[in-house]
Amino acid sequence: MYTDRERCVRAVQSKDARFDGWFFTAVLTTGIYCRPSCPVVPPKPENMVFQPSAAACQQAGFRACKRCRPDTSPGSPEWNQRADLVARAMRLIADGVVDRDGVPGLAARLGYSTRQIERQLLAELGAGPLALARAQRAQTARLLIETTELPMADVAFAAGFASVRTFNDTVREVFALSPSDLRARVPKRNAVRPVPPATGCTLQLRLPFRAPLNPDNLFGHLAATGVPGVEEWRDGAFRRTLRLPYGHGVVALTPHPDHIGCRLTLSDLRDLTVAISRCRRMLDLDADPVAIDDQLRTDPLLAPLVDKAPGRRVPRTVDEAEFAVRAVLGQQVSTAAARTHAARLVTAYGDPVDDPEGGLTHLFPSPEALAAVDPESLAMPRSRRTTFTTLVRRLADSTVHLGPESDWPQTRSELLALPGFGPWTVDVIAMRALGDPDAFLPTDLGIRRAAQELGLPSTPAALTARATAWRPWRAYAVQYLWATDSHPINFLPV
Template sequence: MHEDFDSCFRAMQSKDARFDGWFVTAVTSTGIYCRPSCPARPPLAQNVAFYPSAAAAQQAGFRACKRCRPDASPGSPQWDARQDLVARAMRLIADGVVDREGVLGLASRLGYSARQVERHLVAEVGAGPLALARANRAQTARLLIETTTMTYNDVAFAAGFSSVRQFNDTVRSVFACTPTELRGRVTGRGGPRREIGSGAPCGLAFRLPFRPPFVPDSLFGHIAATGVPGCEEVRAGAYRRTLRLPNGNGIVSLSPYSDHVSCRLALEDLRDIPTAITRCRRLLDLDADPEAVTASLSEDPVLSPVVAIAPGRRIPRTVDAAEMAVRVILGQQVSTKAARTHAGRLARRYGTAIEDPGGGLSRVFPSPQALQGLDPELLAMPKARQRGLLALVGALVDGTVELDPGADWRRARHHLAALPGIGPWSVELIAMRALGDPDAFPATDMGVLKGAGTLELPVSPVTLVAHSRRWQPWRSYAVQYLWATQDHPINRWPQEETICN
């Protein structure tokens, strides 16, 4: 979009927040870049340049606006809606792969050479993987500087910088001030806040932005109603769950508000902060473009009234794709309660213990490697489903099935469908919730069929699939509206407090 100067300029002049994250506005006369909705007086057209990302603007020598904080705007919805090389690379970079494995590790995961990945990213995003990772580190550093009392050495370490000098240089370059000056700007507004507790060495509070409208009821209701005992709970009006992260475990507490989602993290290793935030945003689908979804689905006169009642529904995704895939298999042809019971048994037997003084969480859901020794007799389910679960675990361990943020959705679908006991319903649920495919459509799902019947849509899976083609490429969102027609706990938030042991 950044190449369409007239459209970008109109969005900037109208201060349209819907375009935050789609592009940034660089002002050549001041050397500052802003989000489109910046409240400052719009610059003259001859003094404006548009860039596709904050990293591209930083690489061109511009620094972030101190007023609108463009580095803190919602992420571009392109990377969640697309499955090409650039989108896969962007999802992996956001998950911290470059910081942990370098550019060669990123390229290896994508199946391309480092030079090819660099060329594609520069052509579309305006910056290579190192510059994009640097921009992510700068954003994390700013969050920690302004919202905690951590020492600058700890901030540099947690944000992923290799040295304090690199941290200081980056902060000066991106924000045109020192870390001390950056923190000093917030001391007059109550100062930075750092919360201790919640079962880990350090508790941190963040605000996760999103593009309005945002409907939390079915989103939070779904993840709460299907929560795994011991791994997830609802407490004090917040959804809480344990996290398995690259450098350690953690606990997150999430609460929806009118203009943000409150995120409270307690982590064993501060280096996991950026990855934890990214995964929480992914869980709640916070980088979605609700305007595009609403406009597309509203073209169907049958679905339009339901969409108009609650525009802005999100897809309940996951913080761990492998966990979600296992849970989908456990949930085949059983009630939500039975699926929770099965998953809870796995967590108690094979999950990692975790302390939670601030709540009732006790386990981190087991990794595929931990489930390799799974005793199928532990689960009271048909033999065919047991074989399917074991086949999935084996495929996740040996890499036959890849579900990480950079996974190729088509290849993952193909390999999932080849496993015994995994049919179309499971493949589409995994594609929607684990892979994040916005166009997945589990046509045989009971909730989908009941919702279709309520709206007098076709109730035969074959004919419903044919009808659903008019909802492409947003069929996963259409599923949320079909589910929402039913009186079910997944559609209600806040829920009664559930303490999981």
Template sequence: MLTDPQTCLTAVRARDSRFDGWFVTAVRTTGIYCRPSCPATPPKARNITFYPSAAAAQAGGFRACKRCRPDASPGSPEWNVRADLVARAMRLIADGVVDREGIAGLARRLGYSTRQIERQVRAELGASPLALARAQRAQTARVLVETTTLPLTQVAHAAGFGSIRSFNDTMREVFAMAPRELRAKARISAVTPDGVDPAWHHLQLRLPFRRPLCVDNLFGHLVATAVPGVEEWRDGAYRRTMRLPSGPAIVALRPQQDHVAARVWLRDLGDLPVAISRCRWLLDLDADPEAIDADLGRDPRLAAMVAGAPGRRVPRTVDGAELALRLVIGQQISTRAARTHAGRLVAAYGVRVADPDGGLTATFPDPAVVADADDATLAMPQRRRDTLRGLAVALASGDLYVSTSADWQRARDGLLALPGIGPWTVEGVAMRALGDPDAFPASDLGVRQAMAALGLPDRGTAQLRASAPWRPWRAYAVQHLWASGSHEINRLPDQARSDG
């Protein structure tokens, strides 16, 4: 986290939105904390305390600014580029693990003692994991209070509060307003429009990001590789099903100028924080594109690509195990064939979902189900079938862990130990499931062709040396390399139709 006082002060005086999410500014004379880009007149330096997180400012007795809404800023990009204990803990907290399983569950997943995790998280962020989870609950609650007509008792449950009293006390402490006061000031929309299955909770949200955002390859990749029944592109939005802790969900994500408009259908409102976290991860919305582009643009071989399409993100996944299985299904076959094979698996074993607003039919099967899938469903060479089953068994048993909080090296080693899985699959998982910003699928045909077109070595150690200047952002460099080709993953479906 950014805590150098002079750098922070400079950012605040410039109202620089690039630093939103890196730190918050607490003003001792007013008792509030703001994001760096707050439009209010910058306070005097002697009255400022910089905190590494909103939770730390709240623990210091400060409340959120009503004007700049620091609780609604994009998350810190720091957690996207690190694989240490604190970064992994933050990704798990964002995914709701502390709310569901407590600190003991967080420690169990990370393989450390609760004392070690408490100490390291507090040392870096100025707040405990419980305080960080509480700050996240407060933000989720505010979104629900201000954008839905849900009864406040349901808002408290959905945000993860254990009681109405703790919900009310936290909202007053963090926002200096009771939930009813927040709602009275907001313009709200209905939760469930007419004609929608009442079994679903329907919510509309805004997912902020740091500009610029290049939507072409981000949404284009997700749509071009979409599994029938699980994903679709409809009316300018990428839609997909998800398996969440309390049941299935459907999300529709539509890019806008300064945010992604999200529509979410949930069986259980308590899954909302998890759904938001996974959608943000899927679209890489917490990245710092200006920093990434600046580093990549220093290489004259990439400079024109970066300048021509600033803000490229890495298209990720909402489920690491699903992505790993799909990559194995797609080994050495076309994108279209991979979709067909995966769609057949979904049709046979996916959990059925009644889509209230489109053509989605099921969630992707659980690894344990894939491990026992019938040969007739897995119409592929025996060797790849064996690889798929071996991977599914490892994922289902817990021997292999490929979620956002996994140890990157341990996950790579575990994948490589499985017969039939090589560097292409491993780096694909590392890039899109683990979130390693330096993942580099060197053997990928599109990467090799693009590097050759730039006059660069396209294989072996010479290729790796040529990619060294792009570190630690090689996963983002890959997006630019892929985009130099004509594959459909590089364009939105609407663009492809208008161009063709």
């Protein structure tokens, strides 16, 4: 996108918010960089330089605009619609791998050398993994500075900086203000005073997205399939527990017209960046709904569904392994039965958590805990017990790995090789856990019923052939087709 100069100039001159996060505008005369929708008067085209990432702008010596705050733009849709090395690396960087394990840890997760990863990231994004992680740390630091009253030393280490000095230098370089000055610019707030990170902290955040966003199927699906003790719908918010690298958390996500309200309680503030990244992935907030809907509207039978409720997202997950287990529990049973099976496992094998605000009681059990389950204790057919036990053992010993770095075709092949894994199970995991935007479920009963009602082919082979025109957004077509049913997953809970 950023290499198409004429298109970028038009986007900046029209202040088009659809392109926020796709590229950044660095202004030669002021030394600042902005998002395309920045409200100030656009600079002259000859003074604009376009970069693919905030990190590239910072590498080139530009400072973040104080008006449009480009560091808080929605993430680029590129990293959620691709499965190549750069996209997988970006998903891992967003998940905090570089901060925790360094670039060698990133390379090990991806199976490439550090030199290969650095070369490809520099070529496409104008910044290497360290610079990209640094930009993310700066954004997290700003968030903590502006929304909490934590001491600056606690902010520095919670954001992932190795020292207070590095934190101070980075904030000054990126925002042209000291941390104290940045905090002083924020109006007096009524936020709850947080306690030290070792005890826990609650933050109120706003998660941006590209409009339009239809919350009905997104929150309806999460609420209707929620596992008691781990997830609940309460007071207009979807709440769930989070298993995180340094501890655990509880998040409440509330849909609003222009953002998602996020109330996040963490046992360790170092998990803040990871928790935000996983919540954004679960709600598919970095999608480009205009591009997706425009493509699906080219099919005259889908167009009315899109026009009626544009901006549908794919409800995803905060934990890929958890979702795979739940997909197996849901094979050939009702939504209620799947929730019951999962709730029993949560009560017996999940780690207890304290939730003073609601009815959340546990983290979903880890693969290691589930691998110790006695198969005879599972109230399901013997063949599904075999499927369940094989999956959790492979997840526990990492012979099957599900994560942000997963290579979609390779992971599909690994799952299909497991007993009891057919195309439906693999594709629903690809769609909701791996994040493949082109995953398709032609054998799903709800999809076949919707196709028949709309006049689309209803046999799997014929429907798959028709769906070729919907690529690479077939997972979103699934959401529109499911929405023709009266199932609770399609409606925002009351």
